[in-house]
Amino acid sequence: MGCCIFAAMAAIGPRVALVLTWLFTTLVDRAFTGVLLPLLGLILLPWTTLGFVFAYAPVAGVHGVGWLVVLIGLLLDLSSYGGGARSRR
Incomplete structure (x- = not known):
């Protein structure tokens, strides 16, 4: 059931999915100590941050x-930046 909810949120957009995950679960707090790194991830690399949050295991890490x-x-983030640059030309 958790995978279905994650897939539905990710379909809306990685930033929305990450914010909802941050607000309603402890997964982001478990994966990161502090607020700065997940906030930067939310702004700059949302797919990478979301992948790290869901891949993180409390005992062993990623x-x-x-x-x-x-x-x-990371590839999704880079392709979104590259696709935006190509469409502006």
């Missing part, structure tokens, strides 16, 4: 397939 999720998020 490992294995979790890094693949974070990498896919």
Whole structure:
């Protein structure tokens, strides 16, 4: 059920999904200490931050397939920046 809610939120947009996750769960607080890094992630790299939040395990951190999720998020962020630059030309 959690995956369905995550997929529905991510379809709306990564920033909305991250804000809702931050407000209604403890996943963001569990993955990050402090507010600055997730706030910067929300502004600059929302897909990467969202992937890190969902891939983070409290005991072991991010490992294995979790890094693949974070990498896919980074590629989505970079492609959104690259696509925007190409469409402006």
